[in-house]
Amino acid sequence: MREYLLGNVAIAKGILEAGAGVVSGYPGTPSSEIVDYLAPLAKERGIHVEWSVNEKVAMEVAIGASWTGARAAVTMKHVGLNVAADPFMTLAYLGAGGGFVACVADDPYCHSSQNEQDSRRYAQFARVPCLDPADPQEARDMTLRAFSLSEEFGVPVMLRPTTRVSHARADVEVGPPEERRDKPGFEKDPARRVALPAHARPLHVELLDKQPGIEAALAKEAWNRAEMRGEVGVIASGISGLYAEEAIAGMEADLSLLRIGTYPLPRKIVGDFLERVDRVLVVEEMDPVVEELVEMVAKERNPDVQILGKRSGHVPAVGELDPLTVINAISEMIDLRQRAAPSLCPEALSILPSRPPALCPGCSHRAAYYAMIKAFGKEAIFPNDIGCYTMGVGMGTVDTCLCMGASITVGAGIRFGGEERPICAVLGDSTFLHAGLTGLLNAAYNGARMTVAILDNSITAMTGHQPHPGSGATAAGDPSPPLSLEEICRSLGAGFVETTDPYDLESTIATFERAKAYPGLSVVVARRPCVISAIRAGVRRPRLAVDVEKCSGCKVCVRFGCPAIEFDGKVARINALCTGCGVCAEICPAGAMEVVR
Amino acid sequence: MRTSECDVVVVGVGGQGVILISEIIGRAALKEGLSVRGVETHGMAQRGGSVINHIRVGCRYSAMISPGSADVLLAMEPAEGLRYAHYLSPEGVALVNTTPVLPITVTTGQASYPAVEEILDLLRGIASMVRAIDATGLAARAGSPQATNVVMLGGLARYLPIGGATLLEALTESVPAKFLDINRKAFELGKIEVE
Numbered sequence: 105m106r107e108y109l110l111g112n113v114a115i116a117k118g119i120l121e122a123g124a125g126v127v128s129g130y131p132g133t134p135s136s137e138i139v140d141y142l143a144p145l146a147k148e149r150g151i152h153v154e155w156s157v158n159e160k161v162a163m164e165v166a167i168g169a170s171w172t173g174a175r176a177a178v179t180m181k182h183v184g185l186n187v188a189a190d191p192f193m194t195l196a197y198l199g200a201g202g203g204f205v206a207c208v209a210d211d212p213y214c215h216s217s218q219n220e221q222d223s224r225r226y227a228q229f230a231r232v233p234c235l236d237p238a239d240p241q242e243a244r245d246m247t248l249r250a251f252s253l254s255e256e257f258g259v260p261v262m263l264r265p266t267t268r269v270s271h272a273r274a275d276v277e278v279g280p281p282e283e284r285r286d287k288p289g290f291e292k293d294p295a296r297r298v299a300l301p302a303h304a305r306p307l308h309v310e311l312l313d314k315q316p317g318i319e320a321a322l323a324k325e326a327w328n329r330a331e332m333r334g335e336v337g338v339i340a341s342g343i344s345g346l347y348a349e350e351a352i353a354g355m356e357a358d359l360s361l362l363r364i365g366t367y368p369l370p371r372k373i374v375g376d377f378l379e380r381v382d383r384v385l386v387v388e389e390m391d392p393v394v395e396e397l398v399e400m401v402a403k404e405r406n407p408d409v410q411i412l413g414k415r416s417g418h419v420p421a422v423g424e425l426d427p428l429t430v431i432n433a434i435s436e437m438i439d440l441r442q443r444a445a446p447s448l449c450p451e452a453l454s455i456l457p458s459r460p461p462a463l464c465p466g467c468s469h470r471a472a473y474y475a476m477i478k479a480f481g482k483e484a485i486f487p488n489d490i491g492c493y494t495m496g497v498g499m500g501t502v503d504t505c506l507c508m509g510a511s512i513t514v515g516a517g518i519r520f521g522g523e524e525r526p527i528c529a530v531l532g533d534s535t536f537l538h539a540g541l542t543g544l545l546n547a548a549y550n551g552a553r554m555t556v557a558i559l560d561n562s563i564t565a566m567t568g569h570q571p572h573p574g575s576g577a578t579a580a581g582d583p584s585p586p587l588s589l590e591e592i593c594r595s596l597g598a599g600f601v602e603t604t605d606p607y608d609l610e611s612t613i614a615t616f617e618r619a620k621a622y623p624g625l626s627v628v629v630a631r632r633p634c635v636i637s638a639i640r641a642g643v644r645r646p647r648l649a650v651d652v653e654k655c656s657g658c659k660v661c662v663r664f665g666c667p668a669i670e671f672d673g674k675v676a677r678i679n680a681l682c683t684g685c686g687v688c689a690e691i692c693p694a695g696a697m698e699v700v701r
Numbered sequence: 702m703r704t705s706e707c708d709v710v711v712v713g714v715g716g717q718g719v720i721l722i723s724e725i726i727g728r729a730a731l732k733e734g735l736s737v738r739g740v741e742t743h744g745m746a747q748r749g750g751s752v753i754n755h756i757r758v759g760c761r762y763s764a765m766i767s768p769g770s771a772d773v774l775l776a777m778e779p780a781e782g783l784r785y786a787h788y789l790s791p792e793g794v795a796l797v798n799t800t801p802v803l804p805i806t807v808t809t810g811q812a813s814y815p816a817v818e819e820i821l822d823l824l825r826g827i828a829s830m831v832r833a834i835d836a837t838g839l840a841a842r843a844g845s846p847q848a849t850n851v852v853m854l855g856g857l858a859r860y861l862p863i864g865g866a867t868l869l870e871a872l873t874e875s876v877p878a879k880f881l882d883i884n885r886k887a888f889e890l891g892k893i894e895v896e
Contacts, residue, residue: 108727108737127755132742214746239738239763272741272764276732343763350704350823351763358779427704428767446787452823456784459714459804495748567744597855662809667749670808679803 106558109276110258112137114240115207118247120149121201127153128162130538131179131567133216139179140568144577151284155570155579158508158538159184161239163206164189170204170260171297172290175251179207182223183507187539189226192260194299196230197307199258202286206232207263209270212424213388216267218507220392222423227367231311233318234262234367235327238344242327250262251585253321257314266389268343268424277335304619316449319368327365330377336438337377340430341365341394345630347430348387357438369397375405381589382674385437386413389425402629412437414483415539461495465668466683468632469493469559471606473501474664474691476557479616480526487515489540492566493507493559499665501530509539515544516552525553526620533589534572535566541596548597548625555619555626558589559606561634569637581588593627600626607632609690635683645684647700650676654696661688661697706735706759706862708766710788712752713803715740715742715779718850719754721875722775724759729863729871730758742798749805753785758835758862773788773860774852775826777818777836778802786827796856796895797821798849832856832895839890845882851876855891865892 107154109117116138119127129139139155146153152169156162158179166178180188185208190205211217225555227234235250237243242264250261295303322328337360340348345363345380352359362377378384378401386395395413402409412418418433419425424652432442448456463470476486486504489496489511496502504514515529531540536558544556562572571577572586593601600622604615612630619626633641655675662671676696678688689697709726711717723739725812730737738760742752755766768787774795776782782797789795808813824831836852843852852874858865869888876884 106731108724108731110741113825137743215742231708268763271741271743273727273737273741274764275727275737346763347765354702354704356702366802426765426767427763427770431767441800443769447768448784448787449823449827452783452786455819456780457783457806457814458806459749459780459806461748462805464748492748576758578716604763638889663807665809667805670803671810674792679808 105279106275106277108138108273109240109278111240111243111265111272113141114230114244114278115247115263115265116141117278118244119177120145120253120281122175122248123285124177125151125202125284125286126166126169126176126581127179127181128165129179130156130159130162130184131564131570132184133213133567134267135179135207135569136567136570137179137270138207139579140570144581145390146580146604149281153579155572157573159188160191163188166204167191167195169202171201171642172201173288174284174286177202177205177207178625181217182208182210182221183217183561185226185664186206187508192226195260197304197311198230198296198299201255201262203254204262205250205254205263206259207249210264210266210390212266218505218639220390222393223262223264224367227264228393231315232260233265234264235266236365237270237368238267238343238346238365240272240640241276244276244278244367246327247337249325253256253318256458257318257319257320257550259311266343278291282327285427315368319370322366322368323370325366325374328363328370328373330360330362330373332380334360335380335382336360337381337384338387338434339364339394339398340375340513342388342391342614344387344425344430349428351431351434354427355434357434357607359434364394369394369399369561372396374398374401378402378409380404381409382410385418385433386411387419387425387433393593394617395591395629396660401482432520460556462665462667463492463495464635465666465681465684467492468561468630468635468685469496469666470499471609471664471685471687472559472612472630473499473555474687475606475609475612476501476528476616478613480528480620484516484528485515485523487511487518487527487529489535490534491532493530505558508535509543512543512547512556513542515554516550518549519552519554528557528620530556531572533558533560533562536589537572537574541592544593544598544627545596548659553623553627555616555628557628557630560589560629560631563634563637565634565636568636584679589629597625599624601629601631603631605632606630609687635685638662639683645686645697647682647684648678648686648689649694649700650678653700654694656694658693661679704760705757707757707860709756709758709773709775709857710742710766710771710782710785711754711775712782712785713748715748715750715752717777718775718847719752722850722854723754723756723841724860725868725871726756726863727873728874730869730873732867733839735759735862736761738761738762738764738887749779751784752757773857777850777853779817780814783820783823785814786824790826792829794860794885795824795831796853797824797831798836798853799833800835810860822842823880834891834894836891839894840887843886843890845880848883851887856895857896858892
């Protein structure tokens, strides 16, 4: 059956076709749509699909399922694998039971990420095979192969799409979902399941011994293929292989092309290719993983071949590629004139206003930040975290952003480092449950004098509104046990815990002031459901309008930064984006904001 | 040699329904047995930010259209049309909705929004042809300004290597039944506008 599918949906369908029994993950762009697609199907397919609390947890749940004989998949974005690196590295030794696939989506150019780390390095590091799809069809095909490869060699397998594969759409050939392929339950086998030193040592040897077999098995796959057309060649991996194929076809150039789709690198294929060319360009995004291996193979098979790529400056070392960049890299190699990459003309550049993403109209984070600045002052230090609320950077309440959960821990470090000004660390509910709990415990234990603000909108909003333990339901839609952030914070050791509704500005400012005055670790839970969730749930609040007679044109509301508030030269105006939060009415010194009844 | 029959860059503001356009064209292409590729903006940039989607009909390579090579620029918003105008090939056509959506930098007074005519003039210097369409107005006439994207799709129809009837069939499958009439009207109004 041929369907027009998003890359991540193609992967999800591949997981169903493989008969997987358990799928877990933590949301993160560009990986989220895999579990998003599967969760509503969990019940009818009789499989377990979950949004886990974080990536480490997700991976361990999938590992347990695999050790019980189920085919299991875990999904995350590249930086999520940092969180899950601990189980991932040792799982490579202990091995999989039922097929185990870790789908780790990379984000070249940091479209929605804090770095552009290359997960192929992790696969190399752990000695785990990695499949690198070029498009949604390969993503689906590789998902199926990843499960069978995992079972053939008893190893976890990484599937590593990038943003332009996960969020690409294409006509994809897919098959029907299969029944769960479970084997009988958990088998006790301490030598393979208990990572004691005495077990780990032989398992490390075993893992190394598996490598040649894995390499040979993957070398046979069509994702690694050479087309010889002359003594100048291109070696390109993953999506770069498609760019190179298109570039060569478009240029009508007689160039040999070797496409790489699997790791460990098929060294024999690479060596055979290198023997038949005298100059080769290695094209890949992110790290020079293939380039370094090609250099090693060349030493044995053809030391005279000229290797161009990132090291020679032909291929950009950062960001993402596109067909034109590859055409130009090839042109430079074969001494053709390069095509200038068209860019925005200077006249356009000079008149176009920038359009950065912003907090939504009516987002309670904006109100919480407004109150926070009022209470703490601009001189306070505001360590921040990963989520929608990082977009508040223009409001002066985002001083640091490092990784999930680091607001509290970095904030404590800033205090211990000698900073005397007030510190208010900010993170969201999903991020707090993901990696903030241990940080808060540590801050309490070690006596950090600071405030922690949990901006609780009851959902993982940034990545597409996935539920978490504070949302009240699981991914599959089952009700979950009630959870109190306040009780958690108290039991972790916070001496002051108060809750406020950010739409009630006066009370929120007062709450922050009390938290600031508290001589220890204080927590403010600023609670208000995400405005998008509220609108989807049918909540409608009366909109506001400006009484132009009363408006003094002071721009206090305009500087608040709500996209629903405009300035028409003399007075403020409220546009159709207004969701009726009413916060602007609270900050207007002239009392000019009126509720439209 | 051309490596795609028709390359379209669809641009606008997060929330303007750019993804639906890709969905409909993809379905329609599939019905006509054409290979199709697309790529979308998800995540950060969707929160009222600038978005760009690529759609390639009759293409077997990647979904990425390089700057300087798009056949059509479909802009749901004038400033966004200009922002991505360099994706057009010298022979390329720009279809532009003339209703601005003000960015936060403008509403907060840090920047100003240029006159739409000034934007169109600059576009005329880049594209081989510019079709300015009051898509938001036409959508309102069809029954809802929300259907602006479908008006623009109607305008795009004649530039795609896909039959109008097939597009309409794909549209029918892609929108909720209760909004079907509005969307069909919006599609027709857009189509008539460029004919």
